[in-house]
Structure formats: structure tokens, C-alpha cells
Amino acid sequence: MKALAISIILGFMSLTSIAQQEGTPLKGRVTDKQGNPVSGAILNITEENRIAVSDKNGNFTIKRYKDGDELLVTATGYLDKTSQVLDKENFTIVLEPDSEKYVQYIATPYTRTQKRFTVNSMSTVTGTDLEKHPVTVLQNALPGSVTGIATLEERSEPGWSETALFIRGLRTMNAAARNPLIIVDNIERDLSFLDAYPIETITILKDAAATSIYGMRGANGVVLVTTRRGEAGKTKISFNQEYGFQTPSGIPRQQNSYNYALTVNQARYLDGLKPLYTDEDIENYKQASSGTLDPSLRYKYVSTDWYDVMLRDLSPQNRTNLSLSGGNRATRYAVSLTYLRQEGVYNTKWTDWNEGYSTQHVLNRFNLRSNIDMDVNKFLNVSLDLGGRIDQISQPLSNTFAIFTFGSGENLPINPVFTPLGDFYLPNNSADKNAGALISSTGIDYNRRRNLYSNFTATGNLDFITPGLKVKALIGFDAYNTFQYQQSQNFDGFYYDPLTGTPDDPSSYTYVRKRTATVLANPLTIAREMSYNINTLGSVNYERAFGRHQLNAQVMMRTYQNVIEGYNSSTRYLTYGALANYVYNNKYIAQFSGAYSGSDNYAKGERFGFFPGGSLSWLISEESWLKNKNISMLKLRASLGRSGQAVTGVRRYPFQGEYVEGNGYNFGTSQNYSQGAYESAAGNSNIKWELSDMLNLGLDFNLWNQKLYGQVDVFKEWRSNILINRSTVPDMYGVAVPQDSYGKAETQGIEITLGHRSNIGAVKFNIQGMLTYNKSKITELDEINPIEDYQRQTGNIIQFFTGQNNLYYIKDKWASEEDLIATSHQDAIDNPSKYPYQGTMKLGNAVFKDQNGDRIINDQDRIPYGYTRIPELVPSLNLGFEWKGFDASVMLTAFLNRTVETRENMDYAGGWGGASTHEVTKTWGYFNDDPTDPRNINALYPRLSTTFSDIDRNYPRNQSDIWFRNGNFLSLRNVEVGYSLPVRVISKINMSKFRIYFRGYNLYNWSDFDNGFDPESPLNYIWAYPKTKSFSLGLNASF
């Protein structure tokens, strides 16, 4: 692949050199309006790649110039200029200064707006900035790049990575209604279609006035993606090659067999059981762990680090991108082709185990993007945008969960990888507990995805009716297909008891067969899935300035249709919308948007809602009394709007009840199954779309020419129509009671961006801080009066899991004195000094707070506690430096006010396979059972035990603050160091840019967790593919 990319590059270079065969050099000069020389301006001949750079006197020489060639001149701080040579002798090009405010446009829904005239709460990042993150999922590049968002990396394996994105936090109790809307080039799409290279900008639309135009889809905010389009004149070729590596960001190491044996014996001691391992065993395990064991005992005593067995240190990842853009006045194009290869973390010893094929987890991804614009005539412009993604994922057939959970996480260090006879070892109670075998010899699972997305747009220019009038029609067709096939395989797996038999004599052990080998089978094809979307958009636009008035308005109609193979009608939305932005005297801005939007989820006559939004803004810096060169921009904004959310996770037609066939009964002496039919769900005509009403106030400023710039937004949202369980319908109703659109919640928050840009001598630097904070509150839940008022959920924050009531036992202390433990409830009541009653409690068990003082610990002693796994507070800091071609940037992001669930097997997993991590040393009783030992008093986890008791490690008592931990962390999210060769040098080979760089992503975390636990998802090492960090070296060359 790489070779292909290079040959394409070379091809282009040779084409350009063929074109350079005729013509003579041209000399000239570049100046500003005052006649001062402009140095460093790049000149190139349109549609070719010969370039020149002006020197400090503004002079340049361009080779092989021929008459009629157009020159394009670009220089930082000036507007681009195209020029034809009229006077070869005294050729001077005069550049207009580019005062930012006149040219910067920002993508807004269905149009673009001059940045200074925007009125809503938005945060934008460019594709160039996103490229800095060597990630395969774009969402992961967003924290720290924009404000108002939080992410949760839910899955991390190549090709299956998923990162949930939340705009302005968790704002609804309905977990099925939280996804933001993703709009790519005006069409609702999936962000995973894209990589960073073809992206011009991503804009996060946060306030409801900005998203109301999306009607029933905009309530959770909108991610507005705009892809790059070609510009007339410049033919730009950009080539990017990156090589990098990924490595797990955290793997909690298991104890070696020596420490494990000690732990087991200590747990048994605390449980009053005899030791399992003798002193001799322990000594031998110690030697096995340190590698000093007498080889004759090697079959008997082993110490396996299953993560060492399973993982490799570095997994290669590489990426190649080739982007081309350019065109002439009539036709413009932008093309981007990316190839990504991402390999898994499995040890090559296992993935290369079989001759002829590898079982490594590998993602091969091709991303293609082609945007073409054509001016057919002066009345008609058409554009055709095509995008595609092909993913090929191959991985071991044994699923990731089994490999990590059984193969390693719950496996024991005393288990060998192989039997003395060289077969795979399997413990007696499992046919899965060998990561090496699962990776190497269970077969291969292949998954392929083919995605296509396309836009066809026609824009008619109706200036002849009235200047500024346009009509536009867009049809988008997206298709999604997945193909899967599997080739299964099996291995010989045997159990033997290492502690029996004569050491060093493989034949003295008894082998129990657990699995039998088979060779790689023929592929088994799994049914493929496909779906497609058809989107249409028709609009009439009007944009014109009259004197002091500027108006940009449009009316539109949009349809969305998603067709999935199967039982239901396609999903459809129909929206009529209107947008208007009016500016008076460059100072006062008013904007209105409204959508009349309908969804086919609802009954006829109840399908449509109206979603209006209005904003006002005042550009104070344009007022004559404030005009000041130190105040480049000062703007106040206010908006109020309503948007909706029709995806509520309920059945296809929630208003109607549903009966299904199934759940029959057997009658007759031969038990003939008699099919059943039953009411599977009751309908509820009151299920509606959620509504978000939001007020937003904002301030934008830029002082002393970016010495201090920033943006502040504060908002309050009133969310209503949230699906909840009503307290008025008892279970006596007789069938699952449908939820009702009755709940309400409020969220408020603030987003701040503050930046400084400056230079000290030749060192340019910038520093930018961002902060996102939001806090939600349930205001209406129609809640049943809880037995204890402190368990009321209304008024509390919204939980991540629907229905979970975030009630936790709170640990007071570890039981430390035997005579403080009551023998019965009555005893506890009669003798309050023997507080607290816990049933059969032992020293070192958790003593929970008796919240209601009834001297019994039960369900009613749980209280609301903690935050959710989605951070409320996300501060971040970006630093950048440039010096003589060198550049560096660092991004730090913290996820604060968050809590994460851990499990009772964090330390010693008596009930979960028995493995223990180094975390076990923080367990009560690990060293001794002296309750006065400070290591016990300060223990993080309750009493060590061979089994889980129901006191503090098992349901329901595991719902406690012991296992629900502070999830705050600070992440070194991004580091980039680069060096660009001087343009003066590379222009000689017609290059405009040549840069080499190092990039790192998620390089280090600071958190409350140690021993390798990743603070974002601390248990993913055991139950899922671990989160990774990555770094890469790359080069970028532009022509």
C-alpha cells in the first residue's frame, strides 16, 4: 500500500516535470499596498506545481514561465491573489491585507456565516488540528479541541472502537436519547465514516437556538462536519505518512505465583482454613517466580504472567494519506485517500503460531473522499460528493471477552501455558483459560464493512429574478453493508495436576483431555446486514445586503429515510425549516430559525412539532464610542430556542400496543408445542419526542490582537417529555407498564475558552485554556415516595444507566473489635453500644453507616452518592510553540467530577477465577489480622476471603463506596513535535511544505488509580480490550 502511495506521488512529480519543458524565467516583486516588500510569499502557476518564494526584498524568480500563465500568490496575513503578467519588465504584485474579520466564515446549519456575525453557541476545530491525534475514532480527538463535550471510550479494539460523545453532558434520564446528531455535509450521518484528512471543520452546535432547525433531532446538540472542497487556481497535493505504535495504557499486573500462593494461604488463614500451599510449595513458587527454580521441578511449579504471555509491547499502526485539490473556474475538486492499518496487541508468538496465516487482530481501512464542484453555466452549479469506507478486520475467532477474561484476567499464575507433553494446558474447571491457545488456535473471524455515502447537489442562481436568490436541491444516498465469515479451529488442551506426579517425568502425570484439535475449517458465512439512507433537501436561499442591512435567509424542506432489511417500515423524518440572519449596520444581529418537524414514530395527526429558535447579538466593538485598536472584537450574544429528540428507544410505534406470537405451552402426552400469542407491550399514545428548551448567553472577545481572546457561554436547559415510569400505574395492570413522556430535567453549565498568542523574538507561542462544566438535575420523575426521603432521586443528578438509582452504602470503618459486633438484631437494639448490627460480621468487614438509625443495615441505608462516569468538569490546556521551523504542541485534558464502578475482584478474586492483582496488598488482612495495624486501618478493601460473603463483596452490599471510586483523571492527551524545512529550500523542488513530526496520544494519566488500572474504565483490562496509548512518527509533504 505504501509503495502504491509513493508511486502515485512520484507519478505526479514526473507529470509536473514533463510540463516544465518550455518557457522562460519570470522575475517580479511582491509588495503590500504601501509598497513595502512582502517576503515569504508563495507564487505558483495555476494548475501546475512550479512555485517560487519571494525573498526579503519581495523579489522572486519563477522558472519556465510562458505567456498566458496565471500566477497565484499566497502570503500569510494577505488575501490570496491571482494575477496575469502584463508587464514582464516591471512586474509587481500588490497584496491586500487580510484583516481576519472580513474573510472568516464559519459553517452554520445549511449555510455559512461570517464569523463575526454568528450568534449561537458554537465551538469549532479544523481538520488540520484533528489530524494531530493519531486516533482511529474521530470522537477521541475532540476533548480538549472544543468546549461543551465529554467522551467515553467504550470499546478500544481495532475496528470495533466506540466512543460515546455527549454535548453539554447527560441531559436526559433516557439513555437511549442521548446521542448528539451528526451532520456531515448537510446530511445526517455517522462520524465513523470519516477520518480527519478530508475534514475542513467540525463545529459543535450547543444551544437550542442553533439546533432548532434540526427539529426533532437536535436536542442533544449537533456535530456539524464540513468536508474540504477544491478551490480554483491552486493544485495542491499533500502526502502524509505516519508510522506508529499502540500499547495498552494500563494493565494491572497479576501477582506472580509466589505472591499468589501467599495470598491464598492468607485468605484461608483468615477464613479459618488450613493453608493450601506448604512452605515447600511456597519456596518453590518463589524460585519459579524469580527464575531460579531447579529445572527438574519445572512441570510442578510455574509462575505465568498471563499478560506477558498474551500481549506484545508495541502494536504497529500506520497511516497514509494522499490529498489532492484544485481546479479552474468551472470545475473544482478535492480528493482524499487514506489507508490505515492498525494491528492488535496480541503476542506474535501466538498470532504466528500457525504456518501460513496469522491470527493477529488487524484492521485495514480505506477511506476515500471526492468532492467535485462544477459551474455548468452562470445559472447552475452542481456538485457531486462521494465518500466511501472499506474496513477489513480479522481477529481470533475466540471473542475478545473470552481472551481477556478467561484467557488472562481470571487465569492463575500457577497455571502453566503448556503441559509437560507440549500441549496447551487448561485448568480442570475451564476449557478457555489459556490466552495463548485462544489467540493462536481457535480460528479466525473476518469482518468487512462497505460504506458509501454520496451527495448530489444542484444550486440554481436566480439572480435574474432578484439578486441574491438561489434554489438548491440535494439528494444524499448512503449505504452500509457488513459481511462476516468465520473459520473455526480447535486445539489439543489437557489438564494435569502439577502438584501430583513425579517432577521431571512427563509420563507420571495424569492428563485429562479438555479439547481436541481440528484444523482451520472452511469459511462459514454469516448473514450480512445492510441498510441505506436516502436524504433530500430542497431550499430557496436569499442573501443580500442593502445599505446598512444584510440578510441571509432560506426556507427548506428536508426528508430522511433509513431503510433496514427486515420487519418494520423504514424510519422517516420530514422537516420544513426556515432560517434568517439579519445584520443591521454591522452591529446588531438577529437570527431566527424554525422547524416544523415530523416523525413517523407517532400516530397520524400527532406527528409534528414546531421548534423555533431566536438569537440576538451586539457587536459592541463596532460602536463608535468603543472603537479602539486594542479591542479587535467584543460581542455579546443571547439565544433562546427549542429543539427535539424523536429517538427515544421505544418500539417502532410506541403509541400502539403490540401482540406477538411466542411463549407457547406443551400439551398432550407427546408434548406437542402449542404456539402462544401474548401482549408483548402496551401502547401509550402519550409517548412523544423529548423537548429541549435552552437559554444561552455568550461573550466573544479579542483584545490586543489576540493577546487575549476568548469565548464564554453560559446556558440553562429545561428538558421535558422525558420517558419515565409513572407512579400512577401499578403492576396490577398486568403487563409491563409503558413509560410515559412525563419526566423533566434541568441542566446548566458554562464553557470558557481563553487564549493568548504572542511571540518573543523568533519564538511564537500560544496558550489556550478551555473549560466545560455542566450539572444536571432531575426535576420531575413522578417518583414514588421513597421509604427514606434521602433516597429520593428527584433533585439529584442524572445517572448514566437508566433506572439505576445511584444509591450506595457508605463505609464507615472496618470492623475492628470483636465485642462491638452484635449477635442479633435484638441484641443490637437492646445494646446500642454494640453498634452496629451486621449479622455475621468478622474483623475487617466493612461496617456501613446506619443512615436511618434503625440499627439494621438494609436497603434503606443506601444514599445517593457520587457522580457518573461522564465527567461534569472538563478543563484542558493547549500549548504551542514555533521557532525557526520547529514547532511543538501539548494538550492536557482532565476529566473531573466523575465516578467509576469497579468490582469486588479488583484485589483478590476468590469468586471470579481467583487471580489477584497487586491491588491485593491494599486489602484488610493481607499482611496480618491485627486490627490495629495501620495497614489494616487504612486498607482500601475489606477483609480478604476465599469466597465472597454477602457482607461487603457481594450483591447487594457491593453497592458501596468501596467499589465506586473517584474517576477523576488528568490525561496528557496529545503531544506533537515537528520540524518543517524552510520553504526557500524546498521550493526548489516545487514543494510548499515538508515537515517531519512526532505525535503522541493519551501518553500518560494521573489519577486516583495505580497498579496499572486505567481511570477511564478501570475494569477493561479484565473484561474488554484495554484502552491504548499511541505515538507515531510521520512526514507531510505538500506540492
Place this chain on the structure above:
Amino acid sequence: MKDVMKKTIINLMFLAIVISFTSCEKFLEKEFDASLSEEKVFNNPTLTREFLSNIYTNLPDGFGIYNDPQFLGASRDAMTDNAVSYWGLHYYTKIATDGYTSSDHPLLGFWNTNFNGIRKANQFLKYVDPNNPNNPDPSRSVISNVTLSGDDSKLRDRYVAEAKFLRALFHFELVGYFGAAPILEDKVLDMNDQASMNLTRSNPAEVLRWIADQCDQIKDILPFRYASDGNWGRVNGAAAYALKSRALLYRASALNNPDNNSAWWQEAAVAAKDFLDKNNSFAKPFILYPDYQKAFYETPYQNNETILSRSVWYTNAIETNLLPFGFSGAAGRTNPTQNFVDSYEMTNGKFIDEAGSGYNPQNPYANRDPRLEATIFHHGSMWGRADYNERRAINVSEGGTDYRGDHGGTFTGYYLKKYVNPELIMSDKKTFAHAWVIFRYAEILLNYAEALNEASTNGPEDDEAYKAVDQVRSRAGVAMPNLPRGLSKEAFRKRVRNERRIELAFEDHRFFDLRRWKAYEGVTAANEKTKPRYEQLLNIYVTSVAVAGGIPTYTGTGLNSSLQDDNIPLRVFNSPKNYYFPIPYNETQKAPNLGQNTDW
């Protein structure tokens, strides 16, 4: 010219917008909707029949729980003095120790299951029963009601009767667990009429009377037994007679009959007698199965004792959950208590503590009621397929094969044998046909005897009551001696109650029987210690076996032994609180008219 063009274009644009507004409304119409609605189901005879089949899935199922070995996989008798289940987390342990609340109570699912069943039955009756007041069109029915020969004659009437029986049985379940219950009659609750859902409860005696009346309506419409093999397992007339007998027995019992109205006992006796008379009029009546142990693993339809059962059929979950821990893959979740084992008489008809019983604590299982051997695995019981080399003696001595381990084993020294099919090969674990018995013939006999005795002033007035009990005791292979005649009311009560305990053990009777007898009144763990262990309800006794030189020594089987196990918490029963489960807390808040049971 230009103006004309402008106007035309503007007009066309408006036209286009108008057209799109009108035609695009259709864009949101359903393309197709193949889902079923209530009307579609009950307009279709096949779907209507299927709907009735589905109501049967709400029948009580004492075996379904075995699919959750962790929290539920034990006999419900583990909530009584008959058995324990081995770990503290087990739901039954919580219930037997009053360790639960109305908001944190593992078995409240009974509330929903039965209301779900009632709703289904009433939906069915609404469309199929022409006499149902809610029937939208009584003149038509998709189920034919013509007279034919065989079971399907007047099929609509029969379907209506089946649904009414099921509805009555669901109400009976509610009364058993929750006491006073709403009588829904023909009501199908409507979510849009929330006031109608704030139901009030009728007291248990009223509900039980209503159930008996429902049975009267249908008991002669349903075939007493079905002629066709294909209808085996359907609700039959006998089941309606049996439910009436049980409902009236419960109604007459102390818990529901505070004034001890003896006419109620009389009615209960008549209901049982009606069953027996009707049964005896048939050429192929329900009879006692001639092998007590096999009666519980025999292929269900070959068991002429079963009146109504819950179809479970091919499974080995029952075997693997019950068999002693030492058999590969077995969990041994139900551990019968010494209290229960002691309740078996000697073959001479004497209780073990009676003078001249011949009971030997060091050979405790010899000369006992044969039903002990058929129900219990004890130390030394032989089990396993000899032809597969799996036959061996059960060894519950400390460290023995069947002693307790990390994930199972016995804490009492016993395992449950009832229901376990001896054909099971541990290494291949075939499945066997099982059905959970809801009504069987022996129960009716015992209902009859108990009702006659309680209706009398000084003990049974004639031989009818004795003969009913003797019939149960003289089953082929059990052959226990007849009861001595001339017992006082008190003495007969003790005998018939013990007979019920033994004969119907682990069939979900003990839990309800102890409550309806109000057997816990005045009982404390301390004051019951003077009674024989088989009469103690709160102190749980175990046996421990030590083997020396191949000779077992039993500790705990001695008559005055008080061996208990620290791991088994003392049973707790607070009166009157624990006579009923609480109404689920949320339900009392949603429908405050329900009220709550006493002390919850």
C-alpha cells in the same frame, strides 16, 4: 417580459412548496405494519387459541426456579422447617429469617406473574365469552361452539372454562402469598383510567369463596378427564373440583377463619367428597400411583395420580440441582433438615420418640416409613447407575465426597431425592420428562380427612376420615399401618398434619399449611425446645457423621440431640407479620387503596 418570467417562476415555486406540503404528509404514513393488535389476535381463531395456550405459562412452576441455582435453585420448602439451602445469599434464607422488606424482597415477582395471568385470562374472556360484560360483540365468536363427539364438543364453552379456571388459580396464588387480594372479576385494567387501578383488596375468605364459586361454574363444563392424548395437561374438570377443595380448606383454616366457623370446614369436606364421588364414577379414575418414589419421576402422563401439572418435560436441571454434591456436575442445593427426617414414623406406625418405637439413633434410617428412603438422601444411601460404575454410597461425613465444598454441599447431612430420576447417567446427563404437580389425588384424600376432623367436635365421627388417611398410608410400597381408631380431634389433627408433611413434602404445601394452621402462634426458639424436633419450627437441626473403621457415628440423630450448625441462621417468624408477604412497596404507593399487610 422579464417581469412575467419572474412572476411565473415565483408562482411555480409557491406551487412546488404547496405540492410538497400536501403530498409529503404521506411520506410519514406507515409503509406496512405486520405487528399484531388485540383485534387482530381475537379475530383469528388460530391466534385466539395460541393466546389461551400462553396463559398456561403463568401456571405455578416449582421447577422453573431450578434454572437460577444461585439464588433460587432449591425447593421452596427451604423457606420452612423442612429444608435449608446452603448459602446466606439464598433468597429462601432471607425469607425464612425475616430478612427482607417490602422494597427489597426477592419473591415479589409472584405479584406480577399472577396479575399478568389474570389480565391475559380476562382479555381472552372479553372476546371469547359471549356472557362477558366487556365483550364488544357477544353475537360473534371466532371459536366454534358446535356439539361434537369427544373433547372438542362445545369448544368455546370449554375454552371459557379453562380461562376461568386459570384466572381463579391465579387469584388463589395471590391469596396464598399476599393474603387479602383484589378480585378482578372480568376487569381488564385500562391505563387511561388510572383511578380504576387503585384497587381495594377483599379479605382472604371472600376471595377463596369467589374461587370456589368460579370452580362451581366450570367444573362440569370441562371434561373431568380428557379423552384425547393431545389434551393431556389441559385444565380439566377434576382440577376445578380439586381447586375448589383446596380453596375451601384454606378458607376454613385458622388463618382465614378467625371465628372457627365449623360450617366452613363442613363445606371443605363436601368439596373434597364431591371430588372423590365424581372421580369414583369414572371407569378410569385418578388413583394413587403404586410406587411412591417413582410417582415423582415417572413420565407424567403415565401417572394416574396427577390431576393437573405444570408442563416442564425434558430437563435434568432438577437432578443436577438436587443430587449430592459429590456427583459430577451436581450442586446439592436443597438440604432437608433433621427436623423433617425425624417426622417419619417407624414402620410400626409409631413416632420415633414414642415408647416402643424401636428407634436407634446410631442406625437412624432403619425401619422407617419407606417414604423416607424415597424422599431423602442420607449418609449411606446408595445411588448411581451400577451399569455405568457410578453406583456408590452417599458419604456426608466431614471431608467425604458429598460433604460441603466451596460451591455446594450439605449443611444438614441430607439431600433431596424426590424428583430425581435414577436413570440419570452422570457422565452423559440425559434429560427426563418432568412435570410440576399442582394437584394430585393424595392431596384430596388428606384435604377430606383434615376437613372432616376439624368439622367434628371430638374427632372424626365415623371411619371416613380414617379411611382417607389410611388409603394414603397403604399405597403399594408404602404400606404403613392404619391409623389407630378413636383418636381425639387433637390427636387426629397431629396425625393428619404429619401425614401431609410427609406425603406432600417439597411440593409447595408446607409453606402454606404452616401458615393456614397458624402453627407459629406462641412459638419461640426457646419455648419450642421442649417439643420433639419434628415439631420445632425455628430451631433447625442437622446431623453430622464421623466414620471410623468404616463404621459411621451419627451426631445429631439422637432423640435429645440439639446439634445445630452456625452457618444456618435460626429461623425467624414474627407473628402476624410473616403470615403473608408484604405487598410490593411501590405498588402500595401507586395504589394506596391496597393498604399493606400487618406489620410490614
